[in-house]
Amino acid sequence: MYPGWITPASCFEQPFHDMYIFGDSYSDNGQPLKSSNYQTHTFTDRHSNGPMCAEYFAKMMGSNLYNYAYSGATVDNSILPRSTLDLHQQLQTFEKKGGPVNPPDSTLYAIWIGTNDVLDTFKLQTSGAMRYQTLLHTLASFYAGLETLYHMGPVKHLLIIGLLPVDHMPVISSLITHESQRRPMTELVTSYNKGLEQLAQRFRQEHPGANVYYYDPQPLAARLFNSQSSFDVATPCLVQKNFCPDENRRLWWDDYHPTTVASYMVAKDLYQWMFHA
Template structure:
């Protein structure tokens, strides 16, 4: 579905559409003159921006999700789901930014692999020509359902994040001379990442003292309801111009330090009741990807299913081979498994973060994020039906 501008259509004299080369040249000029000098001043001396790739493989990268990929959108929201304090970001070149880990998130590492010279900025503080390279809409505690995460305070649900994409597209029009066809062509070459669903289980379905969904739905019915809503949200992203879309499966939440600390007092056994419910959702999500890719529902779209569940299970079972010594407790936190409370302000984390799979009760370390990004980018070990690198080249 193409976004139309009736005023432009009614004009007798229509402007010539820009070619892909002209678009890239225009964006490059804007980026160099308006954005790059400032970024270079901020980043020149940091290790993260050494050996910069020559050119990004796609013109822009848009990110939707929760705390696994949030990079600061929750910083000014009244919520318990915030990470804009030390020791969060202790290994990140720009320090504490609001990322829920010690360094880079999965999408940070993926942006680097895609060739972007800088990290994709948060939507909360990005406007103007910077939007042309993409933004991160992710918000800690958010979910597919609007009420998900309310137990932690404010957040931007998936519906709100998609609305923000719509606002972004409106702002981007001015840089394409009002030519919506050319803008849609540009957006069609970009990568869109969406990682949703974790909080719909963690901070909704399996929190019966706060939500009624576990009594209102069976696990199968709940997954079906989530997928119906998610399909509508992904369709709206398509309507705004998204064509190359990565959709991430929900990971094995039953194995995170938070659940290990709560599950019948057993600090090493995963909660398979939670994992079983998640597998129902993931199976449906993969079927949704197949439905989209048959070309009849969303013509021209290509979806890639990112199997974050299997990748995590493989890490649990082969941790030593991947360089991890500790897989059942957070590097930073309080209580059993360092999983009962997340990192407290100025708490001293573990010394060697590279040996830990989890940074805190819920989130992977930078090392785990980078490993997963590298594997999923260039191989099909955890992507279906093609790798992310292949998706970028389409």
């Protein structure tokens, strides 16, 4: 079940029959969608008003989606403690359920995580040096997760997705009184994405048999932020249990999460970048 305002693409003849996703609430899709969800705006276990990016992307590819993402997740709970399964625990769960069993040539493994890491680093660390060290440890742990997944074997295709402009999440805007206070969060997002790009390059060099794709959603975000359209990139739709009347014109569903239309935009841009660039 998909929103009435969208027509999901039919099965494309792309190489990936199956897709596995690991990450946080930007990917966690919980239970199957029901038509009643769109009448009540209650989407079971989804922190949005409809399908998530991974769901749209899998639909565009005509792929089966296997979701191991957990809302609230970080890369590593030993670095930034949280009560949900971190990336490594998600990978352990995947391995316990059999690990990579589908043909490697037609299976895509995607990781989209880091929003909670940069958010907690921004909120909990007071100095630039401490934030930088936390970021380095997080990226090193991310790389270790890639190694873990790859050596479960057979794994050939890996997709790493960079962060959205989460420095502009409404919750961040609520924490600052002037724009200069946003800068440390912006620097964290930029540095994290740059770090992901670099570790993708390193992984390719160390594992020439793997195809590693790094997708950066920031160019798409820049187009949205710089456009003269009526698309609202600042105000959340859901405020104190009240829904906005123009949810399809908003970037943010609530203080932390994108709307389903924003998720669709990312999925569409990712699809175009990956298969038609």
